[in-house]
Amino acid sequence: xxxxxxxxxxxxxxxxxxxxxxxxxxxxxxxxxxxxxxxxxxxxxxxxxxxxxxxxxxxxxxxxxxxxxxxxxxxxxxxxxxxxxxxxxxxxxxxxxxxxxxxxxxxxxxxxxxxxxxxxxxxxxxxxxxxxxxxxxxxxxxxxxxxxxxxxxxxxxxxxxxxxxxxxxxxxxxxxxxxxxxxxxxxxxxxxxxxxxxxxxxxxxxxxxxxxxxxxxxxxxxxxxxxxxxxxxxxxxxxxxxxxxxxxxxxxxxxxxxxxxxxxxxxxxxxxxxxxxxxxxxxxxxxxxxxxxxxxxxxxxxxxxxxxxxxxxxxxxxxxxxxxxxxxxxxxxxxxxxxxxxxxxxxxxxxxxxxxxxxxxxxxxxxxxxxxxxxxxxxxxxxxx
Amino acid sequence: xxxxxxxxxxxxxxxxxxxxxxxxxxxxxxxxxxxxxxxxxxxxxxxxxxxxxxxxxxxxxxxxxxxxxxxxxxxxxxxxxxxxxxxxxxxxxxxxxxxxxxxxxxxxxxxxxxxxxxxxxxxxxxxxxxxxxxxxxxxxxxxxxxxxxxxxxxxxxxxxxxxxxxxxxxxxxxxxxxxxxxxxxxxxxxxxxxxxxxxxxxxxxxxxxxxxxxxxxxxxxxxxxxxxxxxxxxxxxxxxxxxxxxxxxxxxxxxxxxxxxxxxxxxxxxxxxxxxxxxxxxxxxxxxxxxxxxxxxxxxxxxxxxxxxxxxxxxxxxxxxxxxxxxxxxxxxxxxxxxxxxxxxxxxxxxxxxxxxxxxxxxxxxxxxxxxxxxxxxxxxxxxxxxxxxxxxxxxxxxxxxxxxxxxxxxxxxxxxxxxxxxxxxxxxxxxxxxxxxxxxxxxxxxx
Numbered sequence: 001x002x003x004x005x006x007x008x009x010x011x012x013x014x015x016x017x018x019x020x021x022x023x024x025x026x027x028x029x030x031x032x033x034x035x036x037x038x039x040x041x042x043x044x045x046x047x048x049x050x051x052x053x054x055x056x057x058x059x060x061x062x063x064x065x066x067x068x069x070x071x072x073x074x075x076x077x078x079x080x081x082x083x084x085x086x087x088x089x090x091x092x093x094x095x096x097x098x099x100x101x102x103x104x105x106x107x108x109x110x111x112x113x114x115x116x117x118x119x120x121x122x123x124x125x126x127x128x129x130x131x132x133x134x135x136x137x138x139x140x141x142x143x144x145x146x147x148x149x150x151x152x153x154x155x156x157x158x159x160x161x162x163x164x165x166x167x168x169x170x171x172x173x174x175x176x177x178x179x180x181x182x183x184x185x186x187x188x189x190x191x192x193x194x195x196x197x198x199x200x201x202x203x204x205x206x207x208x209x210x211x212x213x214x215x216x217x218x219x220x221x222x223x224x225x226x227x228x229x230x231x232x233x234x235x236x237x238x239x240x241x242x243x244x245x246x247x248x249x250x251x252x253x254x255x256x257x258x259x260x261x262x263x264x265x266x267x268x269x270x271x272x273x274x275x276x277x278x279x280x281x282x283x284x285x286x287x288x289x290x291x292x293x294x295x296x297x298x299x300x301x302x303x304x305x306x307x308x309x310x311x312x313x314x315x316x317x318x319x320x321x322x323x324x325x326x327x328x329x330x331x332x333x334x335x336x337x338x339x340x341x342x343x344x345x346x347x348x349x350x351x352x353x354x355x356x357x358x359x360x361x362x363x364x365x366x367x368x369x370x371x372x373x374x375x376x377x378x379x380x381x382x383x384x385x
Numbered sequence: 386x387x388x389x390x391x392x393x394x395x396x397x398x399x400x401x402x403x404x405x406x407x408x409x410x411x412x413x414x415x416x417x418x419x420x421x422x423x424x425x426x427x428x429x430x431x432x433x434x435x436x437x438x439x440x441x442x443x444x445x446x447x448x449x450x451x452x453x454x455x456x457x458x459x460x461x462x463x464x465x466x467x468x469x470x471x472x473x474x475x476x477x478x479x480x481x482x483x484x485x486x487x488x489x490x491x492x493x494x495x496x497x498x499x500x501x502x503x504x505x506x507x508x509x510x511x512x513x514x515x516x517x518x519x520x521x522x523x524x525x526x527x528x529x530x531x532x533x534x535x536x537x538x539x540x541x542x543x544x545x546x547x548x549x550x551x552x553x554x555x556x557x558x559x560x561x562x563x564x565x566x567x568x569x570x571x572x573x574x575x576x577x578x579x580x581x582x583x584x585x586x587x588x589x590x591x592x593x594x595x596x597x598x599x600x601x602x603x604x605x606x607x608x609x610x611x612x613x614x615x616x617x618x619x620x621x622x623x624x625x626x627x628x629x630x631x632x633x634x635x636x637x638x639x640x641x642x643x644x645x646x647x648x649x650x651x652x653x654x655x656x657x658x659x660x661x662x663x664x665x666x667x668x669x670x671x672x673x674x675x676x677x678x679x680x681x682x683x684x685x686x687x688x689x690x691x692x693x694x695x696x697x698x699x700x701x702x703x704x705x706x707x708x709x710x711x712x713x714x715x716x717x718x719x720x721x722x723x724x725x726x727x728x729x730x731x732x733x734x735x736x737x738x739x740x741x742x743x744x745x746x747x748x749x750x751x752x753x754x755x756x757x758x759x760x761x762x763x764x765x766x767x768x769x770x771x772x773x774x775x776x777x778x779x780x781x782x783x784x785x786x787x788x789x790x791x792x793x794x795x796x797x798x799x800x801x802x803x804x805x806x807x808x809x810x811x812x813x814x815x816x817x818x819x820x821x822x823x824x825x826x827x828x829x830x831x832x833x
Binding site: 004005033034035036037038039040041042043044045046047048049050051052053054055056057059060126128129130167168169170171259260261262264266315316318320321322325365369372373375376377379380 | 398616619684686690692695710712714715716717718720722724731732733734737739750751755758762764767773774775808810811817818
C-alpha cells in the first residue's frame with residue numbers, strides 16, 4: 001500500500017493546477033479518494049468527525065441491492081428455461097442470467113460514470129458518489145431483454161436531463177433511475193411493456209404475462225386469473241424487471257438499509273400503508289375484477305416493493321422533513337395502487353406515483369416547515385399578551 | 386420535587402481519556418487574555434508592554450460598550466501584545482510576578498446590594514464578561530433586563546469535566562454567585578442539573594429553580610435547556626453563565642477580589658494521566674501538559690472536541706473553557722478506509738461494524754473521514770438535535786442569507802455548539818458550526 005501511496009504522491013502534482021494533466025484533476029481525485037481516504041483534517045468547528053462519508057453511505061445502498069441483483073440474475077435464467085420448457089440446473093440458470101444481466105449493469109455504469117466524470121471535470125468538482133447507486137438501480141428496473149443501446153440512451157438521458165442540468169447529485173428533483181425508466185417507457189413502449197419483454201429470449205408460445213398484466217386483463221374478462229400464487233410473487237419466481245420480482249430479496253435489502261440508518265423506515269412503511277389503504281378501499285368498492293384482487297397482492301406484484309424500498313427512499317428527491325416523509329410515502333403507495341387499478345394503460349403505477357410525488361415533495365416540506373414557523377409565532381403571542 | 390425534562394434525541398460520544406477524579410495544583414507563569422474569545426468585542430487597549438498590573442486591573446475595554454472591561458487574572462507585567470493581520474489584537478500576555486496582589490473591590494453580601502450596585506461591581510472587576518446572553522452568545526448588555534438566567538450544572542460533551550467534582554468545597558461561593566444572578570433578572574434563575582448530578586451544592590441550591598435534564602448530549606448545553614424551559618422569541622434576551630464563572634462571581638462578593646483560580650480537566654486519548662488541575666483562568670497549558678502527553682502528533686484543544694478551539698502546546702486556555710482536550714491528528718491517508726468493515730470506527734450510523742461494541746471507549750482523530758459533498762442525506766441532523774427546530778432548513782436559510790426565514794426557523798434559539806453534533810455526524814462533511822455562527826452574526830448586525 002505504501003508503494004502505491006508513494007506512486008500516487010509522485011504523479012499527483014501533474015494533475016494539480018499548472019500540471020501537465022490539470023484537466024483531468026477530478027478524475028485523478030476520484031481515483032485517489034477511492035483508494036485512500038484523504039488526509040484532510042478538521043480545521044473549523046468540530047475537531048472530530050463521524051467515520052461515515054458519502055462513499056460509505058452509497059456503498060451500503062449498493063450492498064443492500066445485491067440480494068435483488070443476485071436473485072434477478074437467477075430468475076432471468078429461470079424464466080427463460082421455463083418459457084422454452086427445458087429443465088435446467090441451478091448453475092445453467094445463473095450463467096444464462098449473468099449473460100443477460102451483466103452487460104446491462106456494465107453499460108449502465110460505464111455510460112453514467114463517463115458522463116459524471118465529464119461533468120465533474122467541467123465544473124471542477126469532486127466526482128460525486130450518487131451514481132454508484134443510480135447505476136445499479138437502472139438495470140434492476142429494466143426488463144432482462146432490453147437492447148443494450150437503449151440502456152445507454154436512457155442512462156445518458158437520466159444523468160444529463162434528470163440530474164446534471166439541475167446541478168448534479170443532491171440538486172435533482174426527479175429520481176434519476178426512474179427518469180431513465182420513464183424515458184424508456186414513453187419512448188420505446190414496445191420494449192418496456194406488454195407480455196413479450198419480461199422474459200429473456202422467451203419462446204413465443206409461452207404466455208410470460210406479469211401478474212400486473214394478468215390483473216389488468218381481468219378488468220375486461222371479468223375475472224383475474226393469476227398464473228402464479230401469492231407465494232411465487234413474494235419469492236419472486238415470476239416474470240418482471242430484473243430486480244423487482246422478489247419481495248423477499250427486497251426485504252433483506254430493506255433490513256440492511258434500515259438497520260444501518262441509511263434508508264428511511266418512515267418512507268418505506270408509509271408507502272406500504274398507503275398501498276394497503278388504497279387497496280382496501282378498492283376492495284370495498286369492488287366494482288370490477290381488478291378491484292377485487294385482495295389488497296395484499298399489490299405489495300408483491302410488480303415494482304411496488306422495489307419502489308418503496310429503493311426508489312421512494314432516495315433522500316434527495318423524497319420529502320426531507322420527518323412529517324413530510326410520512327405524507328410523501330403514504331401518497332406514493334396510494335397513487336401507485338390507484339394508477340394500477342383505474343388506469344389500465346399504465347399497469348405499473350409505482351414508477352409514475354414516485355415521480356409524481358418527487359415533484360410534490362418540496363411542497364409537502366414547505367407546509368411542514370410552515371407549521372413549525374406558526375408554532376414558533378404562536379409562542380410569541382401569549383408571551384406578549 | 387425538582388422538575389424533570391426527558392430528552393431522547395442526541396448522541397453520547399464515548400472517548401478514551403476521561404479525566405480521573407484527582408486534582409493537581411500548578412502555578413502557571415504566563416497568562417494571555419484573548420479578545421477573540423469574546424464575540425463582537427472590539428478591544429481598546431489600556432496597557433502597554435512593560436506595565437505592571439494587579440489581579441483585577443483592566444487590560445482592555447470594548448470600544449463600543451466601554452463600560453465592559455477585561456481585567457488581568459494575576460498580578461505581574463505585560464510582556465507582549467500580540468497582533469495578527471490588519472493589526473488585529475490577538476493576545477495580551479502577562480507574566481505573573483508570584484505575589485498575587487489583588488485589587489480590592491470590596492466584599493458585600495449580594496442581598497444587601499441593589500441591582501445597580503451589583504452590576505457596577507461586576508463591571509469594575511471585569512467579571513461582567515462571565516455573563517453572556519442568548520441570542521448571539523455575546524457578553525450580556527448591562528442595560529437589558531433578561532427574562533431569565535440559566536446555569537447548566539452538567540456537561541454532556543465528550544470528555545467533559547464533571548461539575549459535581551469541581552463544585553466540591555466551593556458551595557458557599559457558588560451560592561453567593563447564584564444570589565448575585567438572582568438580583569440581575571426580574572425572572573427566574575434556572576439551575577439545570579443532570580440525571581447523575583449528586584452534588585448537594587447544586588441540588589440544595591437556594592434562590593434558583595432546579596430542573597433535571599435526562600438524556601444524551603447535547604442535553605447539558607444551556608441552549609437546549611433554554612429551549613425547553615423558556616424558549617427565546619424574537620426580541621427576548623436570556624442570560625447564561627457557567628458553573629466556574631458563577632463561583633468566581635460569588636468569590637468576588639465574598640472576598641472583594643478577582644480570584645482567577647480555575648479547575649481545568651486535561652482529557653483525551655493522548656494524555657498520559659488525564660486529571661483535573663487547579664490552575665488559573667487564561668493560563669498557559671504548559672505546566673499541565675508537561676510530561677503528560679504520550680502521542681507523537683497531538684492536537685491541543687481548549688474546550689471540548691466538538692466545539693473547542695485548536696491551540697498550540699505553548700498557548701493558553703480560552704476565557705470560558707474548563708477542559709483541555711488532547712487527541713491525535715488525523716493527517717494520514719487510509720487505504721480503502723471507506724470500504725473496510727470498520728470495527729473500531731465510531732459512527733452514529735450503523736454502517737460500520739463498531740455497532741457491535743457500543744460501550745467501547747473510542748480514540749477518534751481529527752481526520753475528516755471523507756470529502757465535502759452536496760447535501761444528500763436527510764433526517765440525520767434531527768436525530769441529534771433535541772429541539773423543535775428544522776436544522777437542515779435553518780442551515781440552508783443561513784446559506785442563502787434569507788433573514789426572515791432564519792428568524793422564522795428559530796435562529797435566535799441556537800448557538801453553534803447546539804448543532805455541533807449535526808456537524809459531527811454530517812455525511813456531507815459541511816462546516817455547520819461556522820455556518821450557524823455566520824448566520825447569527827448576520828442577524829446581530831441586522832438587528833443592531
